Amino acid sequence: MSSPRRHGAWSRGLAPYLLSLPAGLWLLLLFVVPLLIMLSITLKTCSPASGACVMTWQWGELPHVVNQYRGQFVTSLIFAFVATLIDLVISFPIAYWIAFYGGRRKNFFLIMLLVPFFVSFIIRTLVWEFILSDNGVVLTFLRGNHLVPSSFHVLGTGLAVVAGLAYNYLPFTALPLYVALERIDRRVLNAANDLYATRRVTFMRVILPLAIPGIFAAFLLTFIPAFGDYVNQEILGGTSNTMIGTVIQNLFLIDSDYAGGASLSAVLLVISLLGIWLYARLLGSRTIEEYL
């Protein structure tokens, strides 16, 4: 690299460490250490009466807490999974269209995909609460045309939560899909055409296989935040269909049960990491980061 003669070899050698030190310290003290503290709490045993925790090197709380909130874990998995699938189905065609037919207006359409992010997450969800309410636009319309019985509710059901999750996380799905499709070498498509492949065959046997890593990345980048989400459930789902995020938040902020909350967070983290690990194993060296 650049001339080591001018500056001492000593300072040159230190340069990468000096450059990365401030960010590294910040991330170490406020991200890595807290995660380790949280994981260590799962190894402690806490007395339910006093709340005091002692390190016993046993997974004391873990099986108990996981068992207790198994239902909420399952609900979260189902809601997040369904919402992610909906997002994949909705956003694949539009990502495909922008990538292949967007032309000079590509960036404009990308901004349109990101348009929900220009409104605060909480406000977006509140507006959906109003839209889906019993007197809201959607239900009034459906009832007026006798498409649903008059006793039909959306708010307070799992349907509303899935709808909210699907809306709020759609850009997380659409952008990685766009990146994956945009990256496909057009010459490969021309080659398929030259070899008499029909459009359908080209799509099924060339485009789709090449987009698979992107589809998986989009799945994970949507599923992981949706899985831990509790805002949609609290605003749209009412008191039913509690998701695991709500439980964690309540344990920490209302019950001050740090051991229980930490154990659930640890499980949530492990499930997310498992997905990422599977991704790396199945799809080789390509990292999800490329799709951010």
Added chain:
Amino acid sequence: MSTDVSAVDVTAPVSGGESRRPRHWGRFLLPTYSWLVIAYLVFPIAVMVIYSFNRVTSGLQLVSFTWNGFTWQWYRQWSNIPGLTSAFWLSLRLAIVSTVIATALGTLLAIALVRYRGKRFRGKAGFEQVLFLNIAAPEIVMGASLLGLFVTFNVARGFFTLVLAHVMFSIAYVTVTVRARLSGFDVALEEASYDLGANPLATFRLVTLPLIMPGVIAGALMAFALSIDDFVTSNFVSGSSVPFPVWVYGASRVGTPPQVFVFGTVIFTVGIFFALMSLLVSRKKT
């Protein structure tokens, strides 16, 4: 994409017959569908903007979804709710402070990661993994573990802990964004600067920084957007200083004042204006 299939051998009639229909996909069905998706994405935003102009007839000044007629009242009285206004200013200050810090730290880290590898930068792989984990981890896990840290070490929660948290979750995004623009950087330009007698600081200020500026600005915008909209982490570490999203969430459990939609509309308008402006500017340049 659209090679003329009619020029192809007549022994492939299937391919010739198929070629007409998919064109409709590109010309008609796909665009219609895509505009419908965009309409779906814009729909709640339109509802927010429209209802920020809705008159309120009941005694309580809360958003209601019966249309009572047009009014500018909530825009005139935008600052009438003390909690909301101060929460907004707090969020703005928080976003500015944490963006400045996160952009500086994240840019330096990105330079280190792009420039040095192998034996010259041991621990690079570890850094990459921490960055990735930071982006991929569910936000509630980060918020909860931070709360655990502050409780363990008895740190009073407030503006200070909010800044600590917001910089923490912004650094990785800044680094990833800056690194993406940095990868095509020509090191020979810096060598030229050294050969002309500039010291490392002058080289950084006069050569490196101007070249990577677009990436730094993109990273800073990312950090700002993340900070001003953050609810989950802030809810854990805010204590008594309440940022805008946390205030709105708390208020909404009782009833949403129309001013919330005014703030939402103004923030949206400013944001989309800058986004479209940057689009126009970049189009003119190319």
